[in-house]
Amino acid sequence: MSDDSKTNIELELPRPEELKRDIRSSASEIQTKEDVFIEQFTRVSIRSERQYVHLKGLQEHYAHKSMWSYFIMFLMFSMISFQSFLLYEVGVGAWSFEKYTWLLPALLVQNLAQIVGLAVFVVKALFTKMDED
Amino acid sequence: MTGLAAPRWNFVRAKARELTREYSSPPIPILEIAEQNGVEVVFADFGKHASSIAGFCDFGERQIVVNDFDNFGRKMFTIAHEFGHWMLHKEFFDRDPELYAVLPRMQAPKKNAFETEANLFAAESLVPTHLLQPVKNAGAAQLADIFGVSREMMENRLKNV
Numbered sequence: 001m002s003d004d005s006k007t008n009i010e011l012e013l014p015r016p017e018e019l020k021r022d023i024r025s026s027a028s029e030i031q032t033k034e035d036v037f038i039e040q041f042t043r044v045s046i047r048s049e050r051q052y053v054h055l056k057g058l059q060e061h062y063a064h065k066s067m068w069s070y071f072i073m074f075l076m077f078s079m080i081s082f083q084s085f086l087l088y089e090v091g092v093g094a095w096s097f098e099k100y101t102w103l104l105p106a107l108l109v110q111n112l113a114q115i116v117g118l119a120v121f122v123v124k125a126l127f128t129k130m131d132e133d
Numbered sequence: 134m135t136g137l138a139a140p141r142w143n144f145v146r147a148k149a150r151e152l153t154r155e156y157s158s159p160p161i162p163i164l165e166i167a168e169q170n171g172v173e174v175v176f177a178d179f180g181k182h183a184s185s186i187a188g189f190c191d192f193g194e195r196q197i198v199v200n201d202f203d204n205f206g207r208k209m210f211t212i213a214h215e216f217g218h219w220m221l222h223k224e225f226f227d228r229d230p231e232l233y234a235v236l237p238r239m240q241a242p243k244k245n246a247f248e249t250e251a252n253l254f255a256a257e258s259l260v261p262t263h264l265l266q267p268v269k270n271a272g273a274a275q276l277a278d279i280f281g282v283s284r285e286m287m288e289n290r291l292k293n294v
Binding site: 014020023034036041049053054115 | 233235268
């Protein structure tokens with residue numbers, strides 16, 4: 001049977017007074033160490049700021065893409081619904097385009113072309129290769 | 134007045150946010166903030182304790198003493214943690230110095246309200262919510278590197294943002 005108190009080793013921590021007695025650094029060394037830390041912090045800051053701005057920009061870019069995707073999805077859905085509705089109304093004889101026989105094919109072809117155009121745009125512009133972003 | 138019955142989550146968060154809200158990008162200059170608030174930060178060789186102690190706060194001398202052998206991220210955490218004690222618990226420890234415990238390197242700090250509050254203060258000040266929110270969908274390792282904190286702290290912050 002294992003003894004938990006032996007596996008979870010808890011060292012007795014020294015008091016701050018004891019630590020202060022054991023500190024080996026002189027005042028000048030302490031100043032140098034602080035300068036080194038500040039220099040390191042400055043270096044890290046410059047790199048981190050650049051990475052942070054890039055990351056933020058990338059996320060905003062994806063958020064915009066997402067917004068446009070939903071908008072185009074809505075647009076395509078509306079166009080397909082309109083086309084279906086139009087065909088249904090013509091099919092049941094509710095709407096007639098006898099005076100404008102050119103209108104129905106023109107509307108259908110134009111609408112279909114727009115849907116296909118949007119689909120091509122979505123694939124080419126919004127879903128390009130991920131490594132190009 | 135002796136110890137704290139439970140961590141004061143909202144008070145600690147508000148205190149950390151108050152100190153970091155003006156910063157527009159990471160990492161947070163915690164050393165600069167500590168020194169602006171009246172406590173000097175020094176880096177020292179802890180001698181025989183170098184492998185076991187990360188740092189401590191000397192309330193009398195108004196100093197945070199950090200183990201110089203630690204890496205950058207660990208030093209940042211030590212400063213933030215001890216600065217948390219300075220900002221939140223000074224009056225408790227002035228009355229009863231025995232309540233204060235130095236910060237160990239390897240073993241987890243003692244589980245009490247003081248240590249929990251200091252850890253929360255460190256997390257909230259090194260990784261402020263207003264800076265984490267816009268990039269929270271990125272990977273934890275990359276964010277940890279950008280904010281100058283450990284992967285573990287970043288994972289915890291991402292769960293709570």
